[in-house]
Amino acid sequence: MRQFTYTCPKTIEEALKAHTSEAAFIGGGTNLVDLMKMGVERPARLININRLPLTSIEEHEGGVRVGALVSNSDAAAHAFIRERYPVLSEAILAGASQQLRNMATMGGNLLQRTRCYYFYDPSYKECNKRTPGTGCAAKQGFNRIHAILGASEACIAVHPSDMCVALSALDAVVQVTGPKGDRSIPFREFHRLPGSMPQIDTNLRPGELITYIDIPPITYARRSTYLKVRDRNSYAFALVSVAAILDLDSGGTLRQARIALGGVAHKPWRATKAEGLLAGKKVNERIVREAAEAELANAKAYRHNSFKVELAQRSIVRAVIAAGEKNA
Ligand code: SF4
Numbered sequence: 001m002r003q004f005t006y007t008c009p010k011t012i013e014e015a016l017k018a019h020t021s022e023a024a025f026i027g028g029g030t031n032l033v034d035l036m037k038m039g040v041e042r043p044a045r046l047i048n049i050n051r052l053p054l055t056s057i058e059e060h061e062g063g064v065r066v067g068a069l070v071s072n073s074d075a076a077a078h079a080f081i082r083e084r085y086p087v088l089s090e091a092i093l094a095g096a097s098q099q100l101r102n103m104a105t106m107g108g109n110l111l112q113r114t115r116c117y118y119f120y121d122p123s124y125k126e127c128n129k130r131t132p133g134t135g136c137a138a139k140q141g142f143n144r145i146h147a148i149l150g151a152s153e154a155c156i157a158v159h160p161s162d163m164c165v166a167l168s169a170l171d172a173v174v175q176v177t178g179p180k181g182d183r184s185i186p187f188r189e190f191h192r193l194p195g196s197m198p199q200i201d202t203n204l205r206p207g208e209l210i211t212y213i214d215i216p217p218i219t220y221a222r223r224s225t226y227l228k229v230r231d232r233n234s235y236a237f238a239l240v241s242v243a244a245i246l247d248l249d250s251g252g253t254l255r256q257a258r259i260a261l262g263g264v265a266h267k268p269w270r271a272t273k274a275e276g277l278l279a280g281k282k283v284n285e286r287i288v289r290e291a292a293e294a295e296l297a298n299a300k301a302y303r304h305n306s307f308k309v310e311l312a313q314r315s316i317v318r319a320v321i322a323a324g325e326k327n328a
């Protein structure tokens with residue numbers, strides 16, 4: 001058994017001071033504890049941050065500010081979020097189970113690690129994300145759940161979160177604090193593509209702590225949907241998911257579409273090509289299909305996941321059409 005120390009700071013300052021290169025912050029622990037049990041994560045020091053005052057959901061600059069320690073359940077059920085950002089509530093409720101959502105925190109959800117089977121099983125020696133420089137067992141192995149966009153020779157894993165797909169479409173901003181002070185990270189820049197360093201999932205700097213997630217005001221955010229396609233209807237990760245938010249004028253022409261994909265890349269994938277092609281068009285299946293095909297034009301599939309290319313295209317069409325039928 002590997003031993004670790006455990007501390008429960010009461011202030012953000014104490015938490016930051018307690019952090020060292022061998023430490024990990026723990027909130028709900030719904031991913032970190034699994035990873036520790038499997039021997040994938042081996043922190044020498046756990047810093048329990050659950051006493052920090054980061055549990056509020058408040059109106060902020062016309063939008064909403066969600067504390068990093070708000071549970072996924074509380075965020076999904078909050079009247080303000082359900083009313084103004086239903087895509088976020090739907091995405092959270094599509095993930096995990098009720099018990100896990102009760103424990104999991106908003107900040108922790110951003111930091112959950114890939115569900116690649118080979119990453120979780122240290123008996124497989126080849127995994128560049130777990131042990132840099134060892135290779136990638138998934139490329140020649142069973143890769144049905146893996147990436148089709150933005151992957152690298154080093155890693156083809158996908159990010160597992162549903163919530164983050166909605167936050168990407170909403171252009172949320174992640175507020176962090178650390179040894180060098182506070183900073184804001186636009187959501188699209190928070191997670192990384194794997195490149196040659198797949199062991200690093202995010203652009204958080206060493207010792208930084210997520211404090212809040214800010215969601216800007218979006219007047220049309222009610223015209224949205226979250227579509228998740230998975231092997232079974234609950235407690236399964238997305239094969240493909242789509243968050244779509246549409247700004248339509250009174251004649252049904254799209255002023256702006258916000259589309260993000262899950263289950264296809266190492267980070268929530270913002271479908272900017274499709275968004276660009278849809279701007280100024282009236283929504284119909286043919287137009288959306290053309291935009292979806294353009295978005296997936298550079299997709300690269302592996303032995304077991306080529307079905308995801310067609311699935312992603314169809315899912316974009318379904319989600320955009322469904323969002324277009326809602327009232328803003
Ligand atoms: Fe490891 Fe990434 Fe390859 Fe999975 S896809 S085995 S996480 S390097």
